[in-house]
Amino acid sequence: MRLLIARCSVTYAGRLTATLPPAVRLVMVKADGCVAVHADGGAYKPLNWMNAPNTLTEEHGDDDVLRWRVENPQGETLEIAIEEIRYDWSEPLGEDPGLSKDGVEAHLQELLADHPDAVEDGLELVRREYPTDIGPVDLLCRASDGAAVAVEIKRRGELPAVEQLARYVERLERDPLLRPVRGVLVAQRIKPQARTLAEDRGLAWIEVDYDLLRGIDSGELRLF
Amino acid sequence: MRLLIARCSVTYAGRLTATLPPAVRLVMVKADGCVAVHADGGAYKPLNWMNAPNTLTEEHGDDDVLRWRVENPQGETLEIAIEEIRYDWSEPLGEDPGLSKDGVEAHLQELLADHPDAVEDGLELVRREYPTDIGPVDLLCRASDGAAVAVEIKRRGELPAVEQLARYVERLERDPLLRPVRGVLVAQRIKPQARTLAEDRGLAWIEVDYDLLRGIDSGELRLF
DNA sequence: TATTACATGTCGACC
């Protein structure tokens, strides 16, 4: 990794054009060749950057300005004109053992598979990941009135989730053994627009509380 | 900005749980208090981070380990256990004059609002951001034959854009004052799949040249 | 504050 604190101006030309006037910034070059220009604020996103793979060429201008030109295979370019270097540090850090994540996402589906009645009273699970030719439905259930219910589970309920569920229900409706099929979108939070579209498509929606569900689940486990 | 090259292990607990085993990494602390932990590769995204606003507390463990605890108002925490500092640099960079961008969707919409006939001959703008209950249509226009035309503008035309436009047209069709309503997807580049789906839904599509449009726009301005 | 839609989104999984 190389860390350069320098007064520089930057231009990116590619999917859009973005320019930075001269100022003191951090230029970070990682071992994989990616380059990022950071200001002293504004979250972790750099002002300008170029991801690997790319090629970096350096040239000295006659005006004491060092010019870096970073280009990627798509022809996008990042040009950094370095007027003054304040600090320059470089050393390999070595491989990183990597990040391990423990997500909330998969757990939510497990919990609801165990407690389908949290979605609708009397609902019983038929199968998780019920296959259709456009992909698996998260949960296929049977309601107390005998109707099939397709449940789509998301952490956040947005428009694409409604479309996805609508497609599933449409497919499942073609199966005479399942028909009629209702659809329910379940999420921790469902956006107003998604609610509107769901209702419009004849789909139900419900927000569930993850912590509450987990509490119910662990409470029941304690009974055994 | 503070740059720390250190052997450290990191834990984030918040929307999910993520842990990093000990390794040498860059810890970047910006003037606004945001913290990012970078490996020597993997694009510009840090392995772990905590955005501003947050509070950083430092404590010395009895085992020669320096412990940073970063917490934000939502109660999410980032904990960094620093075992060994290899390099520690700190200095304010000052305010950044900021980034100027050209070529984002907003610009494209402005240009097309000024020149709807670039989409279709004789098209006239009725209103930008025409509201519907599932979101605003980028441009609502009137064609020379009197039909309403909903224009959806994207930098890149992909499947979701077609579906979005289809939803808008479906909504607008319900308004007897607008009916019949045609839909046009406008983008700098439209993927073949999106073209096919658009045609399938009875929607038109057109690719526009941003630089050309800008040229037309500045050319017309010169007339006044 | 909350809601929305864009982003040089990035990133991984799967085909």
Added chain:
DNA sequence: GGTCGACGTGTAATA
């Protein structure tokens, strides 16, 4: 190599 969906998405604009 593409397509798709998730993301601790972040971010700015808007109501």
